[in-house]
Amino acid sequence: MSRLVVGPFNRVEGDLEVKLEISGNQVKEARVNSPLYRGFERILRDKAPLDALIYTPRICGICSVSQSMAAAEALAQAQGLRLPPNGRIANNIVHAAENIADHLSHFYLFFMPDFAREVYAAYPWYADAAERFKAMTGTAAADVLPARAEFLHLMGILAGKWPHTLSIRPGGSTRAVTANEIARMQAIVSGFRRFLQRFLFGDTLERIAAIASGEELAAWAAERPSYSSDFRHFLHLSAALELDRLGRATDRFMSFGAYRAEEGHLFARGVYEDGAIRPLVTAQITEDVSNAWYVQDGQPMDPFSGRTEPDADAPDAYSWCKAPRLGGKVMEVGAIARQVVDGNPLIRDLVSQGGGNVHSRVVARVTEIAHLVLAIEKLLGEIEPGKPFCVQGKIDGSAAVAGLTEAARGSLGHWMLVENGRIANYQIIAPTTWNFSPRDMDGKPGALELALEGAPVRKGEKEPVAVQHIVRSFDPCLVCTVH
Secondary structure, three states, rough: OOEEEEOOOOEEEOOOOOHHHHHHEEEEEEEEOOOOOOOOOHHHHHOOOHHHHHHHHHHHOOHHHHHHHHHHHHHHHHHHOOHHHHHHHHHHHHHHHHHHHHHHHHHHHHHHHHOOHHHHHOOHHHHHHHHHHHOOOHHHHHHHHHHHHOOOOHHHHOOOOOOOOOOOOOEOOOOOOHHHHHHHHHHHHHHHOOOOHHHHOOHHHHHHHHHOOOHHHHHHHHHOOOOOOHHHHHHHHHHOOHHHEEEOOOOEEEEEOOEEOOOEEEOOOOEEOOOEEEEEHHEEEEEEEOOEEEOHHHHHHEOOOOOOOOOOOOOOOEEEEEEEEEEEEEEEEHHHHHHHOOOOOHHHHHHHHOOOHHHHHOOOOOOHHHHHHHHHHHHHHOOOOOOOOEOOOOOOOEEEEEEEEOOOEEEEEEEEEEEEEEEEEEEEHHHHHHHHHHHHHHHHOOHHHHHHOOEEEOOOOOOHHHHHHHHHHOOOOOOHHOO
């Protein structure tokens, strides 16, 4: 038995450290440490409720819209507001655009460069992978970064700026747009579609969205050479390295529901477990701090009564991340969870074959881009210039509300308790908090800790490449994890 500390990881938002117990040539046990404490919940205490719209987007520079959406939804509930269709549509477009940009950044800048590591230099596919995806020098960055920047001009039109836009309000969006601006946004999306169809997919978005099984995906990938598109390139590398056998976690998936529609969500809310969907009961959500550096509560707490009181000397602690659970169970969140809960046939099929693993997580994330761009094209056509984008309201007295949404990395919740017109408690559970949680009071490891068990370690490796692939397949955002 030997021990290995891996970290800090590069190309990750925030700090991350993983402690591995290695037996033979594989990981026997893992402990995931989020070593940065920030304390936004404490900052928000005693503030005016609307101040949450100013503070919470600053939690993160790459998913600030998701934080705004969660805060705005909580405040809308507290004010009893129903958004006008234009406001709901505008916010959904801004939110979807941010999530698409996150997915694109993850694939090109965070995940794919690991295939250009020297450990793979002897493989026959290495030269092509390094030429395309190597950090700093690969050709992919020169293609994706301008396309991503141009696509994010949507934010300038609909939200004023990005990140930390202030257009998202409890009653909708403060930015009404004209017919000319809608046409401009349609042109931006059309240009982005051309980039995706030329470089990422090498095929139409409609074709990608229609793939309904792992067998169909493999057949699609085999139609053309791997170098014909970046997604095909990934599928070729994934098959060569058997990434579908790497990083399986709980196979329990949860989604808070993404992009509100007139009724329900574009991507449904629910829980997927043992091949079946069941309703999400949010009252079953608790946070456990038994192995985290916080004042010990003695038992898991629901978010409305939960505390974020740091204690760097807490016994048995090894992370600033809390351990959220649903009904006492470890849940995995992210694009794979959204798609399997929503009934996406391709992702359902991949999960039925190999569970949540490195391959299925990345496929879910990349194909979700196609679904979201198609959705944005439809939503832009539904905006009605001249009609209201926002309504106003106020909070009378006290409130206990929860704003639940889906960031790129998974389920994000803001729980707010208002007393006498001020914030009495504010608790945030971010996607990476779910996925990167430490053990709970029963000793159950979090999703990533479980996924790392059994990961192969090559002789002499100090940064096991399999561990890198597994960690990045979750697309961690550590600054959100501990706020």
